[in-house]
Amino acid sequence: xxxxxxxxxxxxxxxxxxxxxxxxxxxxxxxxxxxxxxxxxxxxxxxxxxxxxxxxxxxxxxxxxxxxxxxxxxxxxxxxxxxxxxxxxxxxxxxxxxxxxxxxxxxxxxxxxxxxxxxxxxxxxxxxxxxxxxxxxxxxxxxxxxxxxxxxxxxxxxxxxxxxxxxxxxxxxxxxxxxxxxxxxxxxxxxxxxxxxxxxxxxxxxxxxxxxxxxxxxxxxxxxxxxxxxxxxxxxxxxxxxxxxxxxxxxxxxxxxxxxxxxxxxxxxxxxxxxxxxxxxxxxxxxxxxxxxxxxxxxxxx
Numbered sequence: 001x002x003x004x005x006x007x008x009x010x011x012x013x014x015x016x017x018x019x020x021x022x023x024x025x026x027x028x029x030x031x032x033x034x035x036x037x038x039x040x041x042x043x044x045x046x047x048x049x050x051x052x053x054x055x056x057x058x059x060x061x062x063x064x065x066x067x068x069x070x071x072x073x074x075x076x077x078x079x080x081x082x083x084x085x086x087x088x089x090x091x092x093x094x095x096x097x098x099x100x101x102x103x104x105x106x107x108x109x110x111x112x113x114x115x116x117x118x119x120x121x122x123x124x125x126x127x128x129x130x131x132x133x134x135x136x137x138x139x140x141x142x143x144x145x146x147x148x149x150x151x152x153x154x155x156x157x158x159x160x161x162x163x164x165x166x167x168x169x170x171x172x173x174x175x176x177x178x179x180x181x182x183x184x185x186x187x188x189x190x191x192x193x194x195x196x197x198x199x200x201x202x203x204x205x206x207x208x209x210x211x212x213x214x215x216x217x218x219x220x221x222x223x224x225x226x227x228x229x230x231x232x233x234x235x236x237x238x239x240x241x242x243x244x245x246x247x248x249x250x251x252x253x254x255x256x257x258x259x260x261x262x263x264x265x266x267x268x269x270x271x272x273x274x275x276x277x278x279x280x281x282x283x284x285x286x287x288x289x290x291x292x293x294x295x296x297x298x299x300x301x302x
Contacts, residue, residue, distance in 0.1 A: 034088050035076060039284040041277045043096055049103030053260035057102060060129050065108045068095045069128035072113035073206070076229035076285045078133045080113060087111045089229070093281035094151055094269070095132040098252065101268035120144040123253050130265065131253035134225055146258065147251035148265035151278070153297040155244020156186045157224035159212065159231060162239050167219055169242030173197045176218040179208035186222045189246065213237065223248055228289035235290055249297060266299050
């Protein structure tokens with residue numbers, strides 16, 4: 001049985017994990033964290049880039065910048081600093097690699113936060129040139145948009161406290177309190193496949209993580225990338241348990257009819273996997289969770 005006297009200290013830690021503003025200077029409270037910019041790779045811009053058959057690329061070239069849709073609230077994956085507007089994380093690095101190969105440096109990328117429910121509309125309406133942000137490729141979405149990649153094979157996983165040794169996968173969840181986003185695919189999978197789990201649903205994973213740190217739930221479940229981001233913030237307090245138990249191929253969302261653009265993005269992803277940039281970007285972001293870099297999935301050119 002866990003010592004309940006840890007709860008106040010852990011509550012302070014929860015605040016540090018969840019708030020994107022500096023802590024109030026209380027002793028022992030870690031400051032907000034993000035990838036060390038000095039450890040991130042830099043990507044050589046292809047000044048000779050030319051994708052003349054792509055209306056998406058031509059429009060971006062004419063306006064002088066790329067507009068990239070992403071998330072803003074996923075630590076070490078795709079997160080925006082509310083104070084500076086700076087975006088950071090593994091998916092942000094993937095977006096930068098692609099931009100460099102298309103002829104656009106970081107100073108010519110405009111990141112735009114787009115909610116998950118609005119991704120297809122934003123791509124279809126030309127609000128963004130491409131979307132990079134834990135965007136799972138599936139056949140239903142392919143009816144509306146195109147996908148380059150995949151660049152990462154995610155999977156539903158479990159986040160637990162560092163001292164937890166009784167949970168090593170979903171088979172250990174009977175009677176356990178597990179938190180996920182209400183109505184999400186991970187929530188529904190647990191509900192269907194693991195009916196003895198005591199499911200708790202919230203609108204935000206940050207609330208789930210808060211409850212995990214403050215001992216109110218036993219685990220949090222969603223895509224491993226999202227969970228690794230939280231583990232990277234406080235690796236001495238949180239860890240991933242076991243192996244992923246689903247497959248979620250992450251792709252770059254692009255306009256459905258722009259095949260030339262999609263293939264150019266595929267080329268960029270493949271190049272940066274081969275030259276080591278992909279692994280260097282992973283190690284400087286999600287790798288801080290303690291989970292070693294996996295082998296990137298093969299590109300699906302269609």
